[in-house]
Amino acid sequence: MAGLCAMAETYVVIVKNNLVTAIERLSEPLDRPIPKTPLEVSTELADNNHRNGCIDGRYYFEDTQRARIFASLCLEFIKALVEKRLAMIEALPVGSAVFRADDERDPDRAAPGAR
DSSP states (O other), X not given: OOEEOSSSOOEEEEEETTEEXXXXXXXXXXXXXXXXXXXXXXXXXXXXXXXXXXXXXEEEESSHHHHHHXXXXXXXXXXXXXXXXXXXXXXXXXXXXOOOTTSOOOTXXXXXXXX
């Protein structure tokens, strides 16, 4: 269960545009519960992704190690996504300039209105 962090140090991992942009120590106590388990943090991440279509957000931790591990996992997730899309683009047939990562259509079929 998430707990309130009154006097203990709190760290925030800031994610913007799906990239970790900062890991910072908060200078004042946080007035909301800090996720205690990986499941709670993962749920928060999934909620942000579902709500916003990206993993952007502020994720709070009670120690630097958990913040650093989470930041690394965020970047590994994005790296895997980029590598998958790069492989899809590299696998396009010669002469095909159509790629849509947001759906599962045939890569040789143009989007409506595209030429």
